[in-house]
Amino acid sequence: MSSQKQMGNVPKIKRPGPAPKNNQLMRSLLLWALISMGLLWLYKVGNLSLQGPSRKFSYSEFYQMAAKNKESGQIQSAVKSEGIIEGKLSDGSRFTVNVPLDDEVMLAVLRENVQDFYIKSTSWLSGLLYSLGPMMLFIFFLWFFFYRGATQDGGRLMAFGKSRAKEITSDRLK
DSSP states (O other): OHHHHHHHTSOOOOOOOOOOHHHHHHHHHHHHHHHHHHHHHHHHHSOOOTTOOOEEOOHHHHHHHHHTHHHHOOEEEEEEETTEEEEEETTSOEEEEEOOTTOHHHHHHHHHHOSEEEEOOOOHHHHHHHHHHHHHHHHHHHHHHHHHHHHSGGGOTTOTTOOOOOOOOGGGOO
């Protein structure tokens, strides 16, 4: 009995209430923005296009095709960026070819025989973003979910399997 009286005199700790609606709205908007940025990144880095997978040509096969393109017109457009030539064939399909970085002969052939050919350069900032972006996104998601877990459930972070059951005595039943 004396322990119940002592427990009755202990002041109750106020637990933080639910987060304000604006804070939850900002979190959900931020989460959706990050998800959409991640999908955009996957689209640009990966080959997630609506036109299906692109055909891969060997270097020699593509060189012969480019050299005869004035007569055949097989290559409709081509873009060179950092060792890769991507483009569109006359039948509407896409292609990809790996080329050496400093291949002046291939560039001359493409400039001469393909009407829609250009070279796309990338900045060091975009390279840094593509290399560090996924890691930073992963770290942010970890932080977000741990922070969210710390603010919910009374501030108990990683409180797995801990019961919040309270003892009910006969004088507290009503």
